[in-house]
Amino acid sequence: MQKLYDQGSKKMNNLQPKQETINFILNFSKAMHIVKTRNMLIEVHKN
Amino acid sequence: MNTTTSDAVLVKNYIYGNERALEILVLRHKSRVYNFIYSKVLDRDLSEDIFQDTFIKVIRTLRKGTYNEEGKFLPWLMRIAHNLIIDHFRKSNRMPKFESRDKEFDIFSMLKDSGRNAEKQLIVDQISADVRKLVEELPEDQKEVVYMRLFKDMSFKEIAENTNVSINTALGRMRYAIINLRRLVVAHNIVLTE
Numbered sequence: 185m186q187k188l189y190d191q192g193s194k195k196m197n198n199l200q201p202k203q204e205t206i207n208f209i210l211n212f213s214k215a216m217h218i219v220k221t222r223n224m225l226i227e228v229h230k231n
Numbered sequence: 232m233n234t235t236t237s238d239a240v241l242v243k244n245y246i247y248g249n250e251r252a253l254e255i256l257v258l259r260h261k262s263r264v265y266n267f268i269y270s271k272v273l274d275r276d277l278s279e280d281i282f283q284d285t286f287i288k289v290i291r292t293l294r295k296g297t298y299n300e301e302g303k304f305l306p307w308l309m310r311i312a313h314n315l316i317i318d319h320f321r322k323s324n325r326m327p328k329f330e331s332r333d334k335e336f337d338i339f340s341m342l343k344d345s346g347r348n349a350e351k352q353l354i355v356d357q358i359s360a361d362v363r364k365l366v367e368e369l370p371e372d373q374k375e376v377v378y379m380r381l382f383k384d385m386s387f388k389e390i391a392e393n394t395n396v397s398i399n400t401a402l403g404r405m406r407y408a409i410i411n412l413r414r415l416v417v418a419h420n421i422v423l424t425e
Contacts, residue, residue, distance in 0.1 A: 201265045201282045206257060209286040213253050218294045225295050229410055
């Protein structure tokens, strides 16, 4: 599977995602927390 | 822990709360994932959205403890991206398009303010442009709800019917859109006041 994806990506230009997208992902991770209750997992976002 | 640490170790560290581990994983694989997405959708903005959704899905799965580590982080990551691309194409074929009759709809054009001077008008135009840019950065499902609710003044019942989701889902998307917009305003240091 990894070989297949690698082959495909080598054909493309070396494009990069925007830095703000990376920052958004990292900030999302920092803000996101999972609270475990008895029966379920609740996603909580701290501002 | 450094840039040579294996994916498996980084994943484990991240699950135990090390945010730096995620950063290394994102930076390590960003190019491969992004280029893979772009090769399928051929649109930079859409690629950004799917790239973002891919890692958000990764974060959620790792945090919820439902990731099954078998030393295959990259194939798993690429499979998530692949599935989101398929979801996008399915959705874009199924969903009706909501295009405003006047394509450049401007929410501020509806506000009557005869006393507005040129400087104020410039500020309002800038705010309008900033809001539009921010909305564009939202994931597709949230962007759609924001456009329908705020720019097309549709009720959540209408939005739910038109997007084939429940009212609760539409409300949830709006809520996340607002959370994300607030976060973007802070991240971009944007002042949205006259």
